[in-house]
Amino acid sequence: MDNNEIMRKVTTIFQEVFDDDEMSISPEMTASDVDSWDSLTHIRLIISHELAFNIRFDTTEISELENVNDFIVLLKQKIS
Amino acid sequence: MSINNYLLNMGWLSSPSENFSKQLKSFSKRECTAAEIQFFARHSLNINTYSKLAKIINEAIKRKDDLSPLINFNLAVVSSATISFIIPALVSTAARYGIALTVHEAPYNQVMQTALGHNNCFSGLKLDAILVFVDYEGLPIQNIEKKYGEGDEVFDVAINYLLQVKDNLKSRYNAPCIINTIPQTTENLFGSIDAQVSNTPRNLIQRINTELVVGLNDSDNLLLDLASLAENVGLSIWHDPIMYNLAKLPFSQQVVPLFADHVCRLLAALRGKSRRVLVLDLDNTLWGGVIGDDGINGIKIGHGSALGEAYLSFQQYVLKLHERGIVLAISSKNNDKIARSPFISHEDMVLKENHISVFRANWENKATNIIKIADELNLGLDSFVFFDDNPAERKLVREQLPDVFVPEIPTDPAFYASALAAAGLFEAVYFSHEDKIRINSYADNRRRKELRESSLDMNEYLKKLNMTATYSLVNNDGLKRVVQLISKTNQFNLTTKRFSEQEVSSRMDNDKYFSLQIRLEDSFGDNGLVSVVMCEKNHSNWEIDLWIMSCRVIGRDLEFSAINEIVREANKKGISNIIGRFIPTERNELVKGHYKKLGFEFVKDDDGASVWKLDVNNYNQHNVPLKVIHN
Numbered sequence: 001m002d003n004n005e006i007m008r009k010v011t012t013i014f015q016e017v018f019d020d021d022e023m024s025i026s027p028e029m030t031a032s033d034v035d036s037w038d039s040l041t042h043i044r045l046i047i048s049h050e051l052a053f054n055i056r057f058d059t060t061e062i063s064e065l066e067n068v069n070d071f072i073v074l075l076k077q078k079i080s
Numbered sequence: 081m082s083i084n085n086y087l088l089n090m091g092w093l094s095s096p097s098e099n100f101s102k103q104l105k106s107f108s109k110r111e112c113t114a115a116e117i118q119f120f121a122r123h124s125l126n127i128n129t130y131s132k133l134a135k136i137i138n139e140a141i142k143r144k145d146d147l148s149p150l151i152n153f154n155l156a157v158v159s160s161a162t163i164s165f166i167i168p169a170l171v172s173t174a175a176r177y178g179i180a181l182t183v184h185e186a187p188y189n190q191v192m193q194t195a196l197g198h199n200n201c202f203s204g205l206k207l208d209a210i211l212v213f214v215d216y217e218g219l220p221i222q223n224i225e226k227k228y229g230e231g232d233e234v235f236d237v238a239i240n241y242l243l244q245v246k247d248n249l250k251s252r253y254n255a256p257c258i259i260n261t262i263p264q265t266t267e268n269l270f271g272s273i274d275a276q277v278s279n280t281p282r283n284l285i286q287r288i289n290t291e292l293v294v295g296l297n298d299s300d301n302l303l304l305d306l307a308s309l310a311e312n313v314g315l316s317i318w319h320d321p322i323m324y325n326l327a328k329l330p331f332s333q334q335v336v337p338l339f340a341d342h343v344c345r346l347l348a349a350l351r352g353k354s355r356r357v358l359v360l361d362l363d364n365t366l367w368g369g370v371i372g373d374d375g376i377n378g379i380k381i382g383h384g385s386a387l388g389e390a391y392l393s394f395q396q397y398v399l400k401l402h403e404r405g406i407v408l409a410i411s412s413k414n415n416d417k418i419a420r421s422p423f424i425s426h427e428d429m430v431l432k433e434n435h436i437s438v439f440r441a442n443w444e445n446k447a448t449n450i451i452k453i454a455d456e457l458n459l460g461l462d463s464f465v466f467f468d469d470n471p472a473e474r475k476l477v478r479e480q481l482p483d484v485f486v487p488e489i490p491t492d493p494a495f496y497a498s499a500l501a502a503a504g505l506f507e508a509v510y511f512s513h514e515d516k517i518r519i520n521s522y523a524d525n526r527r528r529k530e531l532r533e534s535s536l537d538m539n540e541y542l543k544k545l546n547m548t549a550t551y552s553l554v555n556n557d558g559l560k561r562v563v564q565l566i567s568k569t570n571q572f573n574l575t576t577k578r579f580s581e582q583e584v585s586s587r588m589d590n591d592k593y594f595s596l597q598i599r600l601e602d603s604f605g606d607n608g609l610v611s612v613v614m615c616e617k618n619h620s621n622w623e624i625d626l627w628i629m630s631c632r633v634i635g636r637d638l639e640f641s642a643i644n645e646i647v648r649e650a651n652k653k654g655i656s657n658i659i660g661r662f663i664p665t666e667r668n669e670l671v672k673g674h675y676k677k678l679g680f681e682f683v684k685d686d687d688g689a690s691v692w693k694l695d696v697n698n699y700n701q702h703n704v705p706l707k708v709i710h711n
Binding site for chain 1: 101105327
């Protein structure tokens with residue numbers, strides 16, 4: 001799966017979770033940039049990605065996420 | 081799909097089509113009808129699709145759209161863990177059960193506060209039921225010092241807490257509570273003995289669950305048996321410590337749809353919306369093969385082949401459903417007479433014609449047949465379940481009669497019963513008073529004790545097995561199984577002669593031979609055809625040249641009953657002696673003393689074999705604790 005493909009898939013998941021078809025994501029984006037990004041949405045994001053990519057994030061990985069870029073980097077590691 | 085995935089992914093539901101998500105999205109932009117909502121709800125949903133569907137339903141309810149025939153239901157949720165995630169799943173699942181659900185959530189981890197009315201969170205609401213979700217971590221016993229192996233204090237604190245919560249909620253809000261049993265822990269302390277050592281988590285959970293089951297039996301509160309659901313799923317899948325630590329999610333997100341389904345089954349049953357009729361296909365559903373092509377001796381049903389056993393076990397489960405009150409009907413594309421023939425004359429069929437309320441075998445479309453069955457039974461299509469191995473028939477019925485529930489099923493018939501059970505279509509919340517008495521724990525303990533005491537005496541044990549032996553001459557129906565037993569049996573085999581199908585068949589209807597087949601039924605079920613004895617006439621004697629018995633019924637004294645039977649027949653035919661022969665092999669040590677035990681006299685050794693004789697005219701019938709039927 002190349003970079004573009006991953007980004008497309010991640011964007012679709014974000015759009016589904018936030019229920020916003022127009023949503024675009026950027027590497028430096030954090031939870032505080034999006035109004036509806038609360039702790040429950042955060043969990044839904046994690047779980048949706050786990051389901052879509054068939055992976056599991058472990059406790060340390062989840063704790064160290066700071067922004068969308070961290071998340072994409074981690075995701076790439078997990079599926080490579 | 082393995083059966084475990086079938087359960088987790090709720091494989092009985094149709095999987096969503098590719099553009100399901102898009103379709104759902106287009107609906108969220110406009111008002112939609114109850115039928116449209118139900119169309120979506122009947123598919124298996126994931127965390128995003130059930131959230132979306134729940135949103136559509138919530139808005140429709142808020143707008144007070146006409147959602148009939150969905151019925152409104154107000155459910156309050158009180159939980160010791162984070163249950164917010166589960167609420168959208170509850171709302172969209174309820175629609176599948178014909179319920180427009182509104183959920184009112186108490187603040188996180190305020191179970192007792194809510195019960196005592198400290199937070200007014202449900203004031204002014206008319207509640208239909210209260211879901212009380214408490215897991216082991218939610219019990220107020222975490223900080224009590226536990227002395228392992230002694231004392232009831234911890235248990236008392238836990239159970240009193242739960243009972244107080246339940247009683248206060250019920251009297252404050254005047255609605256029945258749904259109380260869950262607590263899923264077991266995977267964190268053992270000592271190991272296998274945990275259940276025996278008081279105050280270990282396993283021991284406490286077990287005692288609490290037992291108490292809840294008994295305690296709720298008399299009230300109008302409802303039991304949600306989460307412990308058994310978690311067991312079915314597997315505790316190591318059920319528990320998700322990562323998500324528990326992250327957000328106090330009480331169980332893995334994978335099981336959320338399944339959890340919601342189990343809650344909604346109770347709500348549906350409470351509103352009388354459980355299903356009551358099971359319509360079954362025949363070929364490759366109740367037996368293997370096609371009765372019209374393969375004929376009554378060619379279909380696979382019953383003992384002797386794994387495939388036949390698989391269909392048999394499904395029939396046994398269906399029969400149990402019938403016994404608990406589920407109406408059975410048949411819809412099959414078949415000639416009526418041919419379709420009925422196995423029910424009438426195949427010995428291995430567990431289901432008989434009298435179990436079937438409506439039998440429709442013809443060449444009409446199955447949807448048409450189901451409508452006619454519904455008319456005949458005078459029941460609505462929403463009480464119907466249609467079970468068919470053929471995906472095309474399932475699709476047709478699902479499309480033409482969306483109210484009939486048509487489970488998707490595994491391709492392997494070995495899983496038919498567990499699949500039908502997993503789908504939980506016949507949920508009940510009440511049962512008769514007699515049943516209640518029967519599950520009374522006191523009676524249970526007494527029965528267990530009785531069983532233990534009585535099993536010391538073999539004779540008593542055998543009597544309690546309620547055995548019935550059915551004798552018949554070897555015939556075409558049993559031929560395949562007889563030949564199979566002959567080829568497979570090594571232990572209880574006096575001569576280890578391996579007759580072929582032709583040899584056995586040529587002895588049928590021939591006066592020179594006497595071939596007996598024996599079936600045995602007991603309180604554990606029907607063991608099928610388990611024993612064969614074959615004799616050849618030599619002057620006025622019968623020489624037994626084959627005596628075999630399946631190892632699953634060894635030790636039941638069936639051989640004593642068989643010799644009674646052989647002597648009885650020999651008498652009728654004017655036979656004076658029965659000659660037995662034991663030919664030792666490496667594997668039939670078990671029957672070395674067989675003829676002596678049965679009362680035969682030793683005659684001679686013959687080239688390693690021993691020869692035995694029984695005088696028919698001086699024979700005393702053995703007393704055997706089983707019922708005999710001649711067929």
